[in-house]
Amino acid sequence: MSAALTAICATGAQAEIRVGVLHSLSGTMAISETTLRDVMLMLIEQQNANGGLLGEEIVPVVVDPASDWPLFAERARELLTVHEVDVIFGAWTSVSRKSVLPVIEELNGLMFYPVQYEGEESSRNVFYTGAAPNQQAIPAVDYFLEELGVETFALLGTDYVYPRTTNRILEQYLLDAGIPQENIFVNYTPFGHSDWSSIVSDVTALGEGGQQVGVISTINGDANVGFYSELAAQGVTADEIPVVAFSVGEEELAGLDTGPLVGHLAAWNYFQSADTPENEAFISSWHEFIGDENRPTNDPMEAHYIGFNMWVQAVEAAGTTDVDAVREAMYGLEVPNLTGGTAVMLPNHHLAKPVLIGEIEADGQFTIISQTDPVPGDAWTDFLPESAVLTSDWPGLECGMYNTETETCVQIQSNY
CATH class of the missing domain: 3.40.50.2300 (Response regulator)
Structure with missing residues (x-):
């Protein structure tokens, strides 16, 4: 078309x-x-x-x-x-x-x-x-912390508003959870980025001290093809460095050799399986x-x-x-x-939707390994101080950005 x-x-x-x-x-x-x-x-x-x-x-x-x-x-x-x-x-x-x-x-x-x-x-x-982040990103980080014992986090994203804002929230959430700043590695790449060799090498180096490393991926679009291909090329397995992706689903995996990716994760509200x-x-x-x-x-x-x-x-x-x-x-x-x-x-x-975490299988599908009851989506995160005081209630307050401290409606939307 x-x-x-x-x-x-x-x-x-x-x-x-x-x-x-x-x-x-x-x-x-x-x-x-x-x-x-x-x-x-x-x-x-x-x-x-x-x-x-x-x-x-x-x-x-x-x-x-x-x-x-x-x-x-x-x-x-x-x-x-x-x-x-x-x-x-x-x-x-x-x-x-x-x-x-x-x-x-x-x-x-x-x-x-x-x-x-x-x-x-x-x-x-x-x-x-x-x-919203509380229906995907936060539960995924909790899974890394509580189930996989991840101690060092690599936040890898495409360079635009969604990864940058999500990672601001996740950085604060990790700091609040006791992860030191030096254990949080952040990197952004352009749309369509294809040369992942040095970045994947930097991520693997994070674990040289024996700490469990995990990757939180907000990489979008066809850049995922190069990223996962480089993981495979460098022999990085899910057991060594698990990746949880927020923008990789069944459609994106359809163009990849998923054999080397078995065990890596994605967090969504739905899987085909x-x-x-x-x-x-x-x-x-x-x-x-x-x-x-x-x-x-x-x-x-x-x-x-x-x-x-x-x-x-x-x-x-x-x-x-x-x-x-x-x-x-x-x-x-x-x-x-x-x-x-x-x-x-x-x-x-x-x-309000359930949160699912899935594990990549060799056929490009996901085995659902975690599923919650429906979680109400938050328009404004509780984990950034400037947002924690905001609420959205269109039928009740006729406002999507209501400051509960000043009891006023802010007319200009936040745009990070």
Whole structure:
């Protein structure tokens, strides 16, 4: 699919409901985002087969922002003003979401954002269906501390807002847990980085004193291919230096030789290996739709599944696609997730979801080794002093950044 706009319509349909799909289909993030375009098309096709929405056919309007962060803003404006979409499902990186944010707030658009992120945000115009740090990063660090006895941490990330903010939170969390500053190694690399030899060598050197080293990875996009390949090339096994990744799922592993990666970890809210009837049906529908039994599912796909179903419920409850009415209908909505249990939309525009830790298997799937009850997502972390005093409550306080000490609503969003 080209970078040009593509609208997929049912033949003969005179549809009025349009869903914008804003995912990179080219560039460094296409490895992760193309599948999210595909799953949105599947979900829309299924809804249309069930009668559409409010008696109308749903038309997906697909654009390619091409892993170009300013282009995300341009494409979002195009979707809202030229194509007049009723909702947008899109973005992966936080820098792309931050690019879209002022556009949808100016135009009162509505976006569902499906990927784990750094938190420290709660926009009136965004519903965050991926994990906040307390639903992924913090539980992963706890697993390293409590189950694996990690004493020295290498925080490796791509150089943009999500890794930098997440690692600020994790550094403070580790210091509070008694890990000395000298045992926390932090490194950032550009998008698409490919030469990992010296960085992996530096990480292995951290364990020369006999301490257990663990890697917390916020590496995004196709840079993961080079990183994991270099681990294998240097003979680094999970027993020696375990890696837990926040942006590597089944889709990213599909392009790798996973044999040397067996035992490394990922933290998400969903894995394809979840053994539930809902997940079995989802996987079956996906394979039928995509025409490939080997195409995996992953966590952000489940986030779109939850978000789309919640939006449909909210539109039906409101009787309209009007953004303000749909937003009001969203609070408290429940949708079965694919790992068992129910996802609930909270007043802070985040979900309550379970936290899962999975271990990479040779076939590119994950064995789930830890699963929690649903954890409410925090818009503002408790582990940074400037954020600990903030709360988000849109239906109650009409504010996403409320200072509980001064009892005032801060209008400017934090943007690290």
